[in-house]
Amino acid sequence: MLRFLLFAILTVSTFSLGLWAYKINYESRAANQRVKDLEESILSLNKELKILNAEWAHLNSPERLRKLVEYYFLELRLNPINPDDFISFSEIYRGQTGEKVPTALADKRLTGTARDE
Amino acid sequence: MSNSKKPLLAELPRTRARLILFGLFVMIGFSMISVKIAFLASKENKKNIRYSETEKIQSRLDISDRNGYILATNLDGVSVYIRPEEIQKKLVVAQQLKNIFPDLDVDVLLDKLNDGRKFFWLKSLVSPKQEKALFDLGQPGIYFGEREYRFYPYGTLASHVIGYTKVNEFDVNYAKISGISGVEKAFEDELAIKNVSQKKNNTISLSLDLPVQAEVENVLKEWQKRMGAKAGGVVMMDIHNGEVIALASSPGFDANKEKDERVKNKDASIYFNRVVQGVYEMGSTFKIFSVAQGIEKDLFTLDTQIDTKSFRINSRKIEDKYNFNNKSSIYEIIVRSSNVGSARLALMVGEKGLKEIFSKLGLLEPVGLELREANLTRPIVPKNWRDITLATVSYGYGVSVSLLHLAKAYAILGNGGYYVAPTILKKNHDGNRGAKVLKKTTSDEILKLLEAVVTDQRGTARILESKYYRIGGKTGTAEKVSPNKRGYQKDKVVANFVGLFPLEKPRFVIAALLDEPENNLLKEPCRYASCTVVPMVKKLVERTGPLMNVLPESYASNF
Numbered sequence: 001m002l003r004f005l006l007f008a009i010l011t012v013s014t015f016s017l018g019l020w021a022y023k024i025n026y027e028s029r030a031a032n033q034r035v036k037d038l039e040e041s042i043l044s045l046n047k048e049l050k051i052l053n054a055e056w057a058h059l060n061s062p063e064r065l066r067k068l069v070e071y072y073f074l075e076l077r078l079n080p081i082n083p084d085d086f087i088s089f090s091e092i093y094r095g096q097t098g099e100k101v102p103t104a105l106a107d108k109r110l111t112g113t114a115r116d117e
Numbered sequence: 118m119s120n121s122k123k124p125l126l127a128e129l130p131r132t133r134a135r136l137i138l139f140g141l142f143v144m145i146g147f148s149m150i151s152v153k154i155a156f157l158a159s160k161e162n163k164k165n166i167r168y169s170e171t172e173k174i175q176s177r178l179d180i181s182d183r184n185g186y187i188l189a190t191n192l193d194g195v196s197v198y199i200r201p202e203e204i205q206k207k208l209v210v211a212q213q214l215k216n217i218f219p220d221l222d223v224d225v226l227l228d229k230l231n232d233g234r235k236f237f238w239l240k241s242l243v244s245p246k247q248e249k250a251l252f253d254l255g256q257p258g259i260y261f262g263e264r265e266y267r268f269y270p271y272g273t274l275a276s277h278v279i280g281y282t283k284v285n286e287f288d289v290n291y292a293k294i295s296g297i298s299g300v301e302k303a304f305e306d307e308l309a310i311k312n313v314s315q316k317k318n319n320t321i322s323l324s325l326d327l328p329v330q331a332e333v334e335n336v337l338k339e340w341q342k343r344m345g346a347k348a349g350g351v352v353m354m355d356i357h358n359g360e361v362i363a364l365a366s367s368p369g370f371d372a373n374k375e376k377d378e379r380v381k382n383k384d385a386s387i388y389f390n391r392v393v394q395g396v397y398e399m400g401s402t403f404k405i406f407s408v409a410q411g412i413e414k415d416l417f418t419l420d421t422q423i424d425t426k427s428f429r430i431n432s433r434k435i436e437d438k439y440n441f442n443n444k445s446s447i448y449e450i451i452v453r454s455s456n457v458g459s460a461r462l463a464l465m466v467g468e469k470g471l472k473e474i475f476s477k478l479g480l481l482e483p484v485g486l487e488l489r490e491a492n493l494t495r496p497i498v499p500k501n502w503r504d505i506t507l508a509t510v511s512y513g514y515g516v517s518v519s520l521l522h523l524a525k526a527y528a529i530l531g532n533g534g535y536y537v538a539p540t541i542l543k544k545n546h547d548g549n550r551g552a553k554v555l556k557k558t559t560s561d562e563i564l565k566l567l568e569a570v571v572t573d574q575r576g577t578a579r580i581l582e583s584k585y586y587r588i589g590g591k592t593g594t595a596e597k598v599s600p601n602k603r604g605y606q607k608d609k610v611v612a613n614f615v616g617l618f619p620l621e622k623p624r625f626v627i628a629a630l631l632d633e634p635e636n637n638l639l640k641e642p643c644r645y646a647s648c649t650v651v652p653m654v655k656k657l658v659e660r661t662g663p664l665m666n667v668l669p670e671s672y673a674s675n676f
Contacts, residue, residue, distance in 0.1 A: 006136075014143055021154065029157065050191070063272065063274070081660075082659070083662055
């Protein structure tokens with residue numbers, strides 16, 4: 001009886017320890033896989049970010065903006081910044097913007113051609 | 118129970134032996150598991166290391182301007198290589214490839230496919246569209262390799278500062294890029310850093326200000342065309358910490374097209390940095406140096422009267438273009454730019470004095486900018502300083518310096534007399550000032566003179582007078598040495614201008630140069646700096662001033 005009990009306990013504990021080691025092993029493998037996946041996705045996101053940054057830089061290139069400003073001049077009337085554009089605090093009136101109204105208004109469609117005017 | 122246990126174990130040696138044996142098995146089992154765990158753990162670690170290593174080989178840091186706009190970055194590209202033995206219908210494939218890449222030669226391609234080689238590169242970099250077309254062919258034997266390439270989003274902008282790169286090592290899974298000129302070359306070690314992830318900041322920030330640089334290049338290009346000039350250069354620098362805000366040299370190049378362009382276009386002059394590499398005799402912009410030395414040593418004041426009758430030294434006649442009175446004040450000599458007066462001043466200051474001021478202002482050594490082009494450019498200085506040399510050097514003939522040298526010298530004259538070394542890197546804090554090389558009073562007097570050149574009715578740069586900004590500066594027009602090195606050409610000049618602004622509290626030096634300009638928009642053609650470079654500088658200052666938050670004089674007091 002005792003012999004059987006001892007045997008049973010040993011068997012059960014061996015199996016459960018084995019199971020535990022097995023589980024840990026699998027968990028650690030899974031964790032490693034996740035780290036690998038995450039590293040990979042970080043890498044690809046970084047690359048994507050780089051491309052987006054480069055594209056953003058390209059889209060904002062002064063040469064390109066200059067052409068766009070010329071093209072949309074009738075709607076936007078953008079001019080290079082000028083020392084006249086600085087105004088002192090006393091010159092800021094509320095609600096009244098005077099002559100320098102931006103012509104790029106929300107309800108106007110920006111078609112880039114002169115025929116709208 | 119406990120009574121019967123002991124005798125049982127003691128009496129049954131076989132059972133005991135079994136138990137020990139069983140225990141042994143269990144132990145062996147556990148140790149095997151632990152060994153396996155340790156093994157797995159170490160193996161997984163190695164895998165992770167390999168992942169970061171693939172990134173190591175290819176990366177190169179970005180270059181950005183002072184605001185963080187990206188000037189140069191690395192992007193993923195695809196290269197194409199071919200293993201001919203895997204291709205069956207070689208003629209068909211060659212024709213298909215020709216359709217995708219029209220620049221390929223079918224005969225050459227067929228030779229390569231048939232001569233028994235195992236491997237060859239088709240293209241080192243293909244566009245995504247071409248990649249898809251190749252992929253859609255579905256042909257075996259065509260392989261894609263990963264590589265990075267350098268991309269300059271702004272094309273020609275600041276190309277001389279950024280420089281360009283070439284690929285000098287190349288394999289199916291990477292390409293090693295290294296710098297050839299400009300910042301790409303000068304900071305090669307920092308840019309090609311091995312482990313990117315360890316460095317928090319993956320960019321090198323330059324001192325350039327992109328909007329200012331763009332405006333400067335735009336204006337320079339326009340004026341170069343308008344004045345029919347062969348070339349031109351402009352540099353803007355912070356006079357206190359030496360940060361170069363804009364540096365433009367025209368004609369320029371597009372570093373993205375670098376590789377093909379170079380084969381087709383043999384003209385190397387587009388790579389030449391006129392501001393840093395080009396040394397020129399600068400003419401009258403040098404006159405201020407002997408005056409500065411004289412004031413520094415208390416030899417004279419601005420009101421001292423100097424003989425301005427033409428005279429001879431070593432049988433060479435020194436004379437002026439315009440008529441001066443027999444005696445003129447130093448103020449008048451600078452404002453109206455008298456060669457005779459300047460020669461007289463140089464003789465008063467002497468060889469030692471002139472050399473002293475030149476070395477204090479850094480005109481006898483490389484300019485100190487980090488670029489390799491700058492380190493290799495030495496000013497050309499006469500060997501023997503005879504009296505005639507002193508006289509001509511004082512009005513800018515006989516010594517050749519770069520435009521950046523001139524900007525640096527004026528920066529020291531204008532910032533209260535502190536030495537500055539130009540830098541292309543953004544400085545995070547103002548840092549320590551350079552050594553004091555001139556008195557504050559000298560600097561103040563020089564600023565007064567420079568402003569007078571612009572504001573005085575007789576000044577050579579009076580068209581520069583702006584309703585917005587107080588600017589001061591000096592014009593210089595130097596005839597170019599004739600091709601046979603004997604004498605000067607009357608009709609070919611280098612016109613330049615160096616100025617400081619805003620004069621209430623000088624912050625920036627601007628130096629501009631046009632090579633062989635001619636203003637034909639006036640009644641008669643004019644080549645002097647006053648009618649070629651000066652109008653350009655006025656436009657530059659009024660355009661870039663607001664971008665750098667320089668308040669117009671009329672508002673400055675309100676804020």
